[in-house]
Amino acid sequence: MYAEIIIPLALPKNYTWEIPEEFLDKLQPGIRVEVNLGKNKRYAGIVKLIHDRAPSTFEPKEILNVLDPQPVIQPYQLKFWEWLAEYYMCSEGEVMAAALPSHFKLSSETVIVFNEEYGDDFSDLDNEEYLVAEALHIKHELRLTEVQQILDVSHVYPIVNRLIGKKVCFVWESLKQAYAPKKETFVLLEQEYSNEEKLSELLNNWSRAPKQMELLLSYLHLMKTQGEVSKAELLKKSGASDAQLKALTDKGILRAEKRSVDRLHYLPKDVSIDFDLTPAQGEAYQKVTECLDSRQVCLLHGVTSSGKTHVYIKLMEQYIRKGLQVLYLLPEIALTSQIIRRLQKHFGGYIGIYHSKFSQNERVEIWNKVKSGEMKIVLGARSSLFLPFLDLGLIICDEEHDTSYKQQDPAPRYNGRDAAIYLSSITGAKVLLGSATPSLETYWNAKNDKYGLVELLERFGEVRMPWIEMVDTRKVPKKQGEKVMLSPPLLDGIKATIEKGRQVILFQNRRGYTPYQVCSVCGWIAQCRNCDVSLTYHKYSNKLKCHYCGNIYPPTHTCLACGSDKLLQKSFGTEKIEELLETDLPDARISRMDFDSVRNKNAHDVLIQQFEQKKIDVLVGTQMVVKGLDFDNVDLVGILDADGLLHFADFRVNERAFQLMEQVSGRAGRRDGAGRVLIQSGNPSHPVLQFVAQHDYTGMYNEEIEKRRMFFYPPFSRVIHLTFKHKERDIVMEAAYAYAQALEVPYGKYIVGPAEPVINRVRNMFLMEMLLKLPRDSQTIAKCKSDLLKQAAILHANKKFRTVVVVPDVDAI
Structure with missing residues (x-):
């Protein structure tokens, strides 16, 4: 018997290994096994298929070890990975590398690191585990090849696996973002004093050490109110020191005990929806429910501040009460902090969050909770599609138009929204797409009856849409060659808004100074x-x-x-705006929200909470301030450089500019309708700005869709973008032209390029680009993808072009 196994490498096809007889009854798809590739390289691969067809072209090696008693992924995930690899022109190994937490991807290069918080008590370990733990305790980190030398055996994966499971060590990658303790010290009352009489006697006869007495009373208070007391909390509440706690433990009154704790703190599991939908929301909810009864996918097109989240919450409640799981996708982790607080209020501990800022250890914890069905709602970025859902019932894809759903590097270069729709087709889940400014492709699919369409076109509480004014920067006095940063009307508006005790958001899509x-x-x-x-x-x-x-x-x-x-x-960038505001408005509280200012894990959340609590008057930011955030007190939004959004060489430029400006405008006047938006532009009569001024999504859609039809761009075609990279400019140009020439006969009428991009050198690699606009015919597209990969192999067979990198990007954004 043989097994087709996926290993986390970019191999064009999966390799086959032979199954030793002793492993036959242990193997099934989804289980990890230890395999050898090449001379000494070892990997933890995942079994995809078990069959009896011996490879005819090579002698397969034997599987070395079975690492799991049960599959680590669900059966449908193998099918999902296969589709992602095929559709996005990459390998299943690359999909596996993106999908699994590091702990599941052991290889001979893996470094394991000692967990200092485990301590040095190895009495619970068996002999082999003890030897590795001792060595780790001394050296702090070991490669798996060193573990093989210590134990003098080659099969070390199961032993390392057990040590990781017991939290003795963890994989090196998890150190990159590790931040939370794995064990916590709890304080308990000694058994002798659990008797009330004994405790009263102790307290009544206390004569010395008042600080220790204070510490003990604090402990008793916390014990009564919380049920268990952590050491950190006790010392904080009592203001005592470690020495005073140690004195009480030495006297045999208290004792300390180390316990493993969840990295993620969960609230009690409880569903409590404490709001009613408005008539408009109620009607939208009813239509969405009816639509999802008969269709796989539905688009909820709701204007900004129409209360789409309320509709989502009611829908989630419906699915949770059926015992199903819900995946709530958001394009950016910047959005999760505000929405998680809302959802926790309604669903408590049923909710978990999953995104790239979590350490690998935390990801494993969430992975296991989702796989067992314990976690009912997952709120996450696009990578949460890879979680092993047990009973997935609904996927909500909020802000579905957002470009952050598209993975850029490395492969798989997938679109989270499109992948969610395919995932729903193999799991039987339903998909709700939500946006105030849907992507043209999605709206076209909805208008052409491929998706259901529900529209929610009034703001929550019948609040009117914000008033939009154009500021013509050509008429603002300035030095020659300078750009207008804050025009007099905008500066006056900011001052007036702050004087009223209201808040301002300023949007500039460039960071830095x-x-x-x-x-x-x-x-x-x-x-x-x-x-x-x-x-x-x-x-x-x-x-x-x-x-x-x-x-x-x-x-x-x-x-x-x-x-x-x-x-x-x-x-000018966000830093310069911040500095200018500090000069012009010395008394205002100003903050900046961009990639540079919110580097660490909780920085987004802290900034958003400060703004919600009105501790910030003016928030200057990049796209981070645009997306889906809900602030009650914002009266004024300023878009500082609309022209910068409109001048890109890209067929989606008008759609993108409209989406960004409409979304950021939607942050204003969300409760009382007093919102104002000032847009600074040197060309205020630009058609896109006119559509933004009227909040006219349909007008923008109708105009853009005709241009797309005329020039055969999506949704009327499917695009595949190819990038060629090499350290020498002449070689990359020659390779791109040779590649295009070879495809001229079958696909010549679909090819645009090759050509140098505007920025033609990145990371010391010269670039060439080529675009294919293919008809929406699955056979033609599949044949073309196959031919493109074959042509890349032919190109690499030429010694001159062997080191030219060819990067395909399907449905490029």
Whole structure:
């Protein structure tokens, strides 16, 4: 018997291993096994298929070990991985690498690290585990090859697996973002004093050490109110020290006990919906329910602040009461903190969160809770699609238009929304897509009866849409070549809003201080050494940064070409706006929300809570402030550079600009309808700005869909974008032209390019791009994908082009 096994490598097809007789009754699809590939490389792979067909072209090796008694993934997930690999032109190994937490992907290069909080008591371990734990205790980290030497056996995966399970050690990757303790010390009253008389006698006869007495009383109070007392909480409440606690334990009054605790704190499981839907919401909810009875997918098109979340909550309640699981997808983790608080209020501990900011250990905990069916609602980013749901009933894809649903690098370059729809087709779940500004493709599918469509076109509480005004920056006095940052009407509006005790959001889609510096004498611009792109100056860190490769350079004060010190700062980012506001409004409380200011795990949440609690008057931010956040007290929204959103060489530019501006406008006047939006532009008569001013999504859709039809862009075609990369410009150009030439006969009429992109060098690799616009015919698309991969293999067979990287991106955004 043989097994087709997926290992977390980019192999074009899965390798086959032979099953030793002793493992035959232990194996089933979804179980991890230890296998050998090449000379010494070992991997934990996942069994995909068991069969009796011996490979004819090679001699298969034997499986070395079985790592799990039960499958770590659900059967449908193997089918999901296969579809993702096929559709997005990558390997199942790459999908596995993206889908599984690191603990499940052991390999011979894996480093295991000692868990300091386990301590040095190894009495519960067996002989082999003890030897590894001792070595780890001394060395702190070991490679799996070193573990093999210590034990003098090759089959170490099961032993390491057990040590990870017992929390003696963890995989090195989990250290990258590890932040929470795995064990916590709890304080207990010694058995002798559980008798009330004995305890009263002790307290009544207490004479010395008043601090210890205070500590004991604090313990008794916490014990009565909470049922259990952690050491950290007790010391904080009593203001006592470790020494005073130790004195009480030495006297035999209290004792300390280490316990394993959940990294994630869950509330009691309880469903309590304490609101009623408005008539408009009630009607939308009814229509969505009816629609999902007969269809797989439904689009809820609800204007900003129409209360789509209330409809979602009622729908989630319906599915949870049936005992089914719900996946609530959000494009950005920035959104999770506000929504999680709302959902916890209604669903308590039924909810879990899953995204990339969690450590690998936490991900394993959530993984197991979802797999057992214990966790009923998962709120997460696109990666939560890979969780092993037991009974998935509903997937809600909120802000479905958002580009963050599309994975860019590495493979699989999947779209979370589209993958969710396929996942629903194999699990029998239903999908609700929600947005105030749906993507053109989704709205077209809904209008053409492929999806159900429900519209919710009035704001919650019958609040009117915000009033939108254009500020023509051409009429604002300024120095030549300078950009208007805060026009007088906007600055006056900010001051007036703050005076009323209300809040302001300012949107600028560039982070940093200045996007580029230019020499006024010779025109030199500071550029990255590895990329053909200008460097952005970040004043906060006083560094020049490349936003493509991440390289950091010291600031420059003189032109490196002509030596002049006349450097002009062109354009502006969020840092510069923040600084300008601090000068113009010295008494205002100003904060910034962008990629640089919210680096750590809880920074988003802290900033959002401060804004909700009215501790911030003006919030300056990038796209992070646009998406789905709900603030009661915002009266004014300023879009500082609308022209910057409209000037991109991309067929989706008008759709994107409308979505961003309409979404950020929707943050204003969400409760009392007093919202105002000021849009600064040098071309206020631009058609997209007119649609934004009227909140006219349908007008924008009708105009854009005709242009898409005319030029054969999605939704009328399917696009595959190819990027060629190499360290030498001539080679990458030659390779791209050779590749395109080979495809000329079958696909010539669908090919655009190849050509150099605007930024033609990133991370020291020169780039060429090519686009295929294919008809919406599944056979043609499947044949084309196969031909593209074959052509890449033919290209790499040529010695000259062997190191040219070809990156396919299906349904590129």
